[in-house]
Amino acid sequence: AQSVTQPDIHIxxxxxxxxxxxxxxxxxxxxxxxxxxxxxxxxxxxLLKYFxxxxxxxxxxxxxxxxxxxxxxFNLRKPSVHWSDAAEYFCAVGATGNKLVFGAGxxxxxxx
Amino acid sequence: xxxVTQTPSHQVTQMGQEVILRCVPISNHxxxxxxxxxxxxxxxxxVSFYNNEIxxxxxxxxxxxxxxxxxxxxxxxxxxxxxxxxxxxxxxxSRDRGSYEQYFGPGTRLTVT
Numbered sequence: 001a002q003s004v005t006q007p008d009i010h011i012x013x014x015x016x017x018x019x020x021x022x023x024x025x026x027x028x029x030x031x032x033x034x035x036x037x038x039x040x041x042x043x044x045x046x047l048l049k050y051f052x053x054x055x056x057x058x059x060x061x062x063x064x065x066x067x068x069x070x071x072x073x074f075n076l077r078k079p080s081v082h083w084s085d086a087a088e089y090f091c092a093v094g095a096t097g098n099k100l101v102f103g104a105g106x107x108x109x110x111x112x
Numbered sequence: 113x114x115x116v117t118q119t120p121s122h123q124v125t126q127m128g129q130e131v132i133l134r135c136v137p138i139s140n141h142x143x144x145x146x147x148x149x150x151x152x153x154x155x156x157x158x159v160s161f162y163n164n165e166i167x168x169x170x171x172x173x174x175x176x177x178x179x180x181x182x183x184x185x186x187x188x189x190x191x192x193x194x195x196x197x198x199x200x201x202x203x204x205x206s207r208d209r210g211s212y213e214q215y216f217g218p219g220t221r222l223t224v225t
Contacts, residue, residue: 032212043203043218044155051212090155094212099145099168100205102155 002027002095006103013081014111021076021106023091032094033074035065038105039087047089050074061085086110114138116217118204124223125194133189133220135204144187145205145214146179148172155203161187194224 003026013019025031032051036044048059055067065076074091088107092100117136125131137144146158160167161179169177178190187206191198201221205214 034213036216044216046213046215049213092155098143098207098212099157099160100147100155100214101157104154 002031002093002101004091004093004101004103006089006091006106008106009104010107010109012109012111015083016080019076019078019081019085019108021089021091021108023074023076023103024072025074025091025093026072027093027095031074033065033067034092034094034100035059035063035074035076036090036092036102037061037087038090044090047076081108081110083110083112116204116206116215118202118217118220120220121218122221122223124225127196127224128193131191131194131222133191133202133204133222135187135189135206135217136185137187137204137206138208138215139185141206141208141215143167143207143209144179144181145207146189147203147205147216148200149203149219150197150200158189158202191222194222196224198222199224 005024034049035047047063048057050057050067058064063078088105090105091103095101119134144161147155149155157170159169159173176192180188201219203219204217207214
C-alpha cells in the first residue's frame, strides 16, 4: 500500500535561514507527488507537484522540491524562510484511483 | 481564479443527529473527493466520486456515510447518525479529467457533542 513518511513533526528555523522538509514515499510505480501547506484554521493549498520530467520542481512562494527516485524522497526546500511561512506542510502521493495519501505533516515555526 | 467552496465552515451537532456537508467543486471538474482530518492527525481519504457513482471508498466510509451530487454544482457528504469520533475537519476536493492535481476547499469543521 502507498504511504508517505514525514520524519520531522516540528521544525524551527530562523527567519532568513534555509529550510528543508523531508518526505519519503512508498509506491510501486512512478509516483505523483505533492506538497501542500495548511495555515491554522485554513484549507490545503498546493505548493508544488511532480508528475514526470525534470526532477527539480518549482512552486509558489519560492518553494522547490527535488524528486529522488533512488531515495524515494521528495524533499521541500526554500532558500530563505519568511515569518509568513510558519504553517503545517503536508507531503502527499497520488495513489491508486488517484486518491491522495498524505504524510503526518511537519509544523514549521519561524523565529525572528 | 476558480475555487472549491464548502458550507458551512463550522457545524456543531449532537451525537446521533444527521449532518450534511456541502461542497461546490470547480465547475468543469469531473472527479470529486472527500477527506477528513481529525485534530492533530493526518489528512485521510474518505471517498472518490465520478460519473455519479462512488469510485473508491476507504474503510472509514461505512454505512453511516453517503455522498451525492444532487444537481450540476453541489457535492454533498451525509453522515446519518453522528458519533463523537466523527468530529474532524472535512475537506472536499475536485480535479479535472487528465489532471492529477486536486483542488481543496477550505474545509468544514464538524464538532459532535
